[in-house]
Amino acid sequence: MPTPEPDPRTVEVSVERREGGGARGALDAVAAEEPLEIAIEGEPIAVVMRTPGDDEDLVRGFLLTEGIVLRVEEVAAVELDGEGRADARLAPGVAIDTEQFRRSMFTSSSCGVCGKASIEAVMLHAPAAEPFEVPSAVIARLTDELRTRQPTFDATGGLHAAGVFGLDGEALVVREDVGRHNAVDKAVGAFAREASGAGGPRPPALLVVSGRQSFEIVQKAAMARLAGVVGVSAPSSLAVDLARELGLLLVGFAREGDYNIYAGADRLAD
Numbered sequence: 001m002p003t004p005e006p007d008p009r010t011v012e013v014s015v016e017r018r019e020g021g022g023a024r025g026a027l028d029a030v031a032a033e034e035p036l037e038i039a040i041e042g043e044p045i046a047v048v049m050r051t052p053g054d055d056e057d058l059v060r061g062f063l064l065t066e067g068i069v070l071r072v073e074e075v076a077a078v079e080l081d082g083e084g085r086a087d088a089r090l091a092p093g094v095a096i097d098t099e100q101f102r103r104s105m106f107t108s109s110s111c112g113v114c115g116k117a118s119i120e121a122v123m124l125h126a127p128a129a130e131p132f133e134v135p136s137a138v139i140a141r142l143t144d145e146l147r148t149r150q151p152t153f154d155a156t157g158g159l160h161a162a163g164v165f166g167l168d169g170e171a172l173v174v175r176e177d178v179g180r181h182n183a184v185d186k187a188v189g190a191f192a193r194e195a196s197g198a199g200g201p202r203p204p205a206l207l208v209v210s211g212r213q214s215f216e217i218v219q220k221a222a223m224a225r226l227a228g229v230v231g232v233s234a235p236s237s238l239a240v241d242l243a244r245e246l247g248l249l250l251v252g253f254a255r256e257g258d259y260n261i262y263a264g265a266d267r268l269a270d
Helices: 055-065 099-110 114-127 137-147 149-155 178-199 215-221 237-246
Strands: 010-019 022-031 032-042 043-050 075-080 087-091 161-166 169-177 205-208 230-231 249-255 258-263
Touching: 010 149, 022 149, 032 055, 043 055, 055 075, 055 087, 055 178, 137 149, 137 161, 137 169, 137 205, 137 230, 137 249, 137 258, 149 169, 161 178, 169 215, 169 258, 178 205, 178 215, 205 215, 215 230, 215 237, 230 237, 237 249, 237 258
Parallel strands: 032 087, 205 230, 230 249
Antiparallel strands: 010 022, 032 043, 075 087, 161 169, 161 205, 249 258
């Protein structure tokens, strides 16, 4: 019987385990974390620290949710060199100012931007959500459904999860990563790729996350044209403001059937 390939998402490390007043050596699985340089047509634009795996979807999702491309179809291919570099190849006729993007990334990370300007910038590219309605019973079970689809977290206890779910509660795609933003980008990239391949209009869907909902998480959902965000923990004030401006559903503290609705309560059907 062939030896199974090692899981690139986990690494075994030696630990000293203290139990019942005693100590012993043991091996423990931890989440892998490695850099991935993202380039467009050979021009590096960003480096992310991620858990290896689903790198093509990560790149597609990153480019989409950061507003670098407006549709996943603008990325013709993602080439991986196996050494921590990914190069996005653009579809014919698509042009991107990579230098402008590098400047904006540096400015936002080093200086910060005011909340009002941030919301206005997202609204330029992310239209208000189309009308939709989701049963409250579906919202009540989404984070529990997400939790059952986290095998690498079960092995390590060290990964975030993000999933795209239909309004009927069906899990369309779930991804894990050591970084919250990366998990979202992987899930969004996979969902957008699969939806593009299926053709036709894309039905409304929700982003479900295993942690808190910051402005950036809601921004990524908006840029991906998702209908809302449901999370296990709390949203930030700016996340609430953005969700309300765009007409998104924003649900926090969704645990064991209970939850808070911070935006879009009119989207729920009881």
